[in-house]
Amino acid sequence: MTDKSKMQGEGDRKSAKRYNEDTQDFVESGKVDDAARKAGKGDKEEMERAEKAGKDRAKEEDPKVNRNHSKPTK
Secondary structure, rough: OOOOOOOOOOOHHHHHHHHHHHHHHHEEEEHHHHHHHHHHHOOHHHHHHHHHHHHHHHHHHOOOOOOOOOOOOO
């Protein structure tokens, strides 16, 4: 069978080349600083809530895993 799908896997060269070219075009457009400023703006309270939610999830433990590193494991 010589019918090849146009779908390509993750990390394929064609997509990587297109990404690199698009990135280079964006950098050369001079819009990087403006985009960075816009990305840095946000609702301070919303950002703090998101940070707290992330930290809270990081504290969760899998009850099947002993994570108390202050005691040696048997």
